[in-house]
Amino acid sequence: MSVSSSLKTDSDLHDLQFFADGRMRHLLSLRSFSAQQLTDILDRADNFIDAAGNATGRSNKLAGVTVANLFFEASTRTRISFELAARRVGAEVVNLDLQTSSRNKGETVMDTVHTLQAMDVGIFVVRDSETGTQTTIARNVNAGVSVLNAGESIVSHxxxxxxxxxxxxxxxxxxxxxxxxxxxxxxxxxxxxxxxxxxxxxxxxxxxxxxxxxxxxxxxxxxxxxxxxxxxxxxxxxxxxxxxxxxxxxxxxxxxxxxxxxxxxxxxxxxxxxxxxxxxxxxxxxxxxxxxxxxxxxxxxxxxxxxxxxxxxxxxxxxxxxxxxxx
Amino acid sequence: MSVSSSLKTDSDLHDLQFFADGRMRHLLSLRSFSAQQLTDILDRADNFIDAAGNATGRSNKLAGVTVANLFFEASTRTRISFELAARRVGAEVVNLDLQTSSRNKGETVMDTVHTLQAMDVGIFVVRDSETGTQTTIARNVNAGVSVLNAGESIVSHxxxxxxxxxxxxxxxxxxxxxxxxxxxxxxxxxxxxxxxxxxxxxxxxxxxxxxxxxxxxxxxxxxxxxxxxxxxxxxxxxxxxxxxxxxxxxxxxxxxxxxxxxxxxxxxxxxxxxxxxxxxxxxxxxxxxxxxxxxxxxxxxxxxxxxxxxxxxxxxxxxxxxxxxxx
Amino acid sequence: MSVSSSLKTDSDLHDLQFFADGRMRHLLSLRSFSAQQLTDILDRADNFIDAAGNATGRSNKLAGVTVANLFFEASTRTRISFELAARRVGAEVVNLDLQTSSRNKGETVMDTVHTLQAMDVGIFVVRDSETGTQTTIARNVNAGVSVLNAGESIVSHxxxxxxxxxxxxxxxxxxxxxxxxxxxxxxxxxxxxxxxxxxxxxxxxxxxxxxxxxxxxxxxxxxxxxxxxxxxxxxxxxxxxxxxxxxxxxxxxxxxxxxxxxxxxxxxxxxxxxxxxxxxxxxxxxxxxxxxxxxxxxxxxxxxxxxxxxxxxxxxxxxxxxxxxxx
Structure with a gap:
């Protein structure tokens, strides 16, 4: 098993994760984040935590957006955390347990992704015990579609x-x-x-x-x-x-x-x-x-x-x- | 298998199920309910049934509340009844099939409950072929969190x-x-x-x-x-x-x-x-x-x-x- | 395996699929559709596709309606397509994987359907590798309940x-x-x-x-x-x-x-x-x-x-x- 990402440099990774104007496109690794970019995310998340420290925040910012959880590696805890997070910002969620479904029929990962993309899935949350799946998907999705890494081999979470x-x-x-x-x-x-x-x-x-x-x-x-x-x-x-x-x-x-x-x-x-x-x-x-x-x-x-x-x-x-x- | 609850008296059970002001907190057993408390629930439920006897009622009273179905004992029918009920009063629902998920990783039931509670799950619907799981959870959740018994051994439903x-x-x-x-x-x-x-x-x-x-x-x-x-x-x-x-x-x-x-x-x-x-x-x-x-x-x-x-x-x-x- | 439907004539099929006033009730087969009826559906679907060809349409026409996906034959792709479609017109969706649930307990298909119907499920999406299940269900549901064929043996899709x-x-x-x-x-x-x-x-x-x-x-x-x-x-x-x-x-x-x-x-x-x-x-x-x-x-x-x-x-x-x- 390779433990190095398919991205050679932090600069390549940065260009894949962020648009030229600084907005985030994909979340694959914290490696290319600046201190300011990390802080921006922490500040944004703080808004969803109440005074008692509970995750009681809700928004409707992702109304009309569909999130697909593609878990090639099982995890109830992480899947539910992403599922609740997505619904609490107003998104629709579909869960795909990919150990038992499309791989049975021999479809490639990118065929599955293209199919879901055609169904107007806008965000893919991907977990895999292998390295590089998230990066491969991120490189190949349409403009406007995002990939979030929910656990990648021993490389990144x-x-x-x-x-x-x-x-x-x-x-x-x-x-x-x-x-x-x-x-x-x-x-x-x-x-x-x-x-x-x-x-x-x-x-x-x-x-x-x-x-x-x-x-x-x-x-x-x-x-x-x-x-x-x-x-x-x-x-x-x-x-x-x-x-x-x-x-x-x-x-x-x-x-x-x-x-x-x-x-x-x-x-x-x-x-x-x-x-x-x-x-x-x-x-x-x-x-x-x-x-x-x-x-x-x-x-x-x-x-x-x-x-x-x-x-x-x-x-x-x-x-x-x-x-x-x-x- | 013990068929007695871990609660020795109806009074203990009543205090766990109801707040001092009479509002319901948990639903573990009908044993401690008064006739008036039973009638109140039946009256409330009647409002969700239409003249033809169909369950067409809807409300939004649980908007923002997350319900977790924790089924240690499988039941499609009861799970779907609770799932539809929860959504039809406006709640979010997550289903956990606990035979195949967290118990695989050796996590205790209370660790699972604490984790979901930290994700702002407010109501646990629990089914188990063993006795006492619901009571144990009810005794240990945070104030403001409720446990509903969806089937407990041969003791209570x-x-x-x-x-x-x-x-x-x-x-x-x-x-x-x-x-x-x-x-x-x-x-x-x-x-x-x-x-x-x-x-x-x-x-x-x-x-x-x-x-x-x-x-x-x-x-x-x-x-x-x-x-x-x-x-x-x-x-x-x-x-x-x-x-x-x-x-x-x-x-x-x-x-x-x-x-x-x-x-x-x-x-x-x-x-x-x-x-x-x-x-x-x-x-x-x-x-x-x-x-x-x-x-x-x-x-x-x-x-x-x-x-x-x-x-x-x-x-x-x-x-x-x-x-x-x-x- | 029989490859003929249990409906002898196109006229029988038409009467099952359409009300006397021409509105659709069930979708079992395209066999009895007129060119106008096909065109009406295509026109209606066109409204959900944007100029770029993406399925970005949303409506709220099925608010309050519950759709049950009854998949006796597994299909992640078709199930997700129906699930997203139903949610995007405002419906609630429940998924039943019927290979592993109620058939285990020996319940008949019609008992499952009657149970879900009593839970106010209004639309059944049914996939089966056998012939005739959809027609049987359509013949036996209540007035106001619809059956949609999501794949039937080698006969119809x-x-x-x-x-x-x-x-x-x-x-x-x-x-x-x-x-x-x-x-x-x-x-x-x-x-x-x-x-x-x-x-x-x-x-x-x-x-x-x-x-x-x-x-x-x-x-x-x-x-x-x-x-x-x-x-x-x-x-x-x-x-x-x-x-x-x-x-x-x-x-x-x-x-x-x-x-x-x-x-x-x-x-x-x-x-x-x-x-x-x-x-x-x-x-x-x-x-x-x-x-x-x-x-x-x-x-x-x-x-x-x-x-x-x-x-x-x-x-x-x-x-x-x-x-x-x-x-």
Missing amino acids: PTQGLLDLLTIRRHKGTFDQLTVAIVGDVAHSRVARSAAEGLSTLGVRELRLVSPPSLVPQHEFVPSAKIMTDVDQGIAGADVVMALRIQKERFENEDGIPDETAYFREYGITSDRLKNAAPGAIVMHPGPLNRGVEISSTVADGPSSVITDQVANGVAIRMAILEAVVS | PTQGLLDLLTIRRHKGTFDQLTVAIVGDVAHSRVARSAAEGLSTLGVRELRLVSPPSLVPQHEFVPSAKIMTDVDQGIAGADVVMALRIQKERFENEDGIPDETAYFREYGITSDRLKNAAPGAIVMHPGPLNRGVEISSTVADGPSSVITDQVANGVAIRMAILEAVVS | PTQGLLDLLTIRRHKGTFDQLTVAIVGDVAHSRVARSAAEGLSTLGVRELRLVSPPSLVPQHEFVPSAKIMTDVDQGIAGADVVMALRIQKERFENEDGIPDETAYFREYGITSDRLKNAAPGAIVMHPGPLNRGVEISSTVADGPSSVITDQVANGVAIRMAILEAVVS
């Missing part, structure tokens, strides 16, 4: 990255004084990668990527990040601790992680470990949780946890992105 | 009970002079139990629970009910005959029912048997029908049958409940 | 036929000077049959049904059509070339088609073959495409192809039909 940025900003205000520790299977995490790209652009004081030695990313996706393998050192003084979900298939294979118990003992985020974080540190997790593996229940349900805020902010971010691409 | 009450009232006017016979697998029927609880509270003259000896309920869920095992005696003089659906798995096992043919011969509701009912008796069935097992096609499709009325009334009851919990 | 007519009319203006060649597995194609019925009624100059000898239709569904087995002769001078999708199960069996490569060599629509068509000929295909089997990618993606127009017109035709049956 930009709406997750944005919701992480929003959650940090809502709790910490600014980024420049923050130490952020991303802990877990960094090597295989599109969540880590998109968050790291965004945090690097917004300029945190220190970004730490903390993982077992076997799960250190081979590709230096954010050169300024500090690569660490000791979780206690990684958490020490951190203002933000982001635990990553670890896939079961990492255990008992060449990655050198014997089992869940050993992982929790060596890398799990626990109350004890959190004592070394900065005062008022927040703990994040993209969900779904493996309780007792990458995080203890005490921490997940405790006062430092902002995990449900992340979910609420995710809806707001997706509403903001949907509005941005039709502006 | 309150919207079915309410639609049965509404159907009887629309056909018979009042309850106090009625003899009602519930016939079939009473021991394993949440439908029988919820209907019996409601009918008991509203005060029918005689409530008969008629079943094969092996399917007499062990738990006396309505002490005033008459337990009978002879179907002809059970039907004699009854104003309402409610046939229960029997599950295939009851046959050829310890329940002593050899097969469908024998069951139909001994307990099936037929035209011949109905001759002993009161003049103008109505016949009910919760559906889906096993024709020629618990009921003959002649009866199911005949003039005494009010089975399609039950379906129409079911949509109206669910609309009424949805409106009640946001009032 | 009237909305596909109508979208083909609309596509031809939008590209060619009138029908009477046209030579139309339908090429492929004519014997098993409901698409061919509905298109041929419509084209015959509208009076094309010449209608050619071109297929391998083993796939010549046994039933003369359009007596005026010219049966041909040489594809080059079939295409010669044609203004419209409609390729049919061939099912994989036709290969390596008694139908005498050894494999896909042989089929493509002998019957595939290629650029070379198209040179013999009339100048400005258009190429159609109902989708999904088997590229390199019934059509080459060069043709499918080339300037003669109107395949995506067919998809857009399909949404418009379904919107038109939905409006017609509630008028």
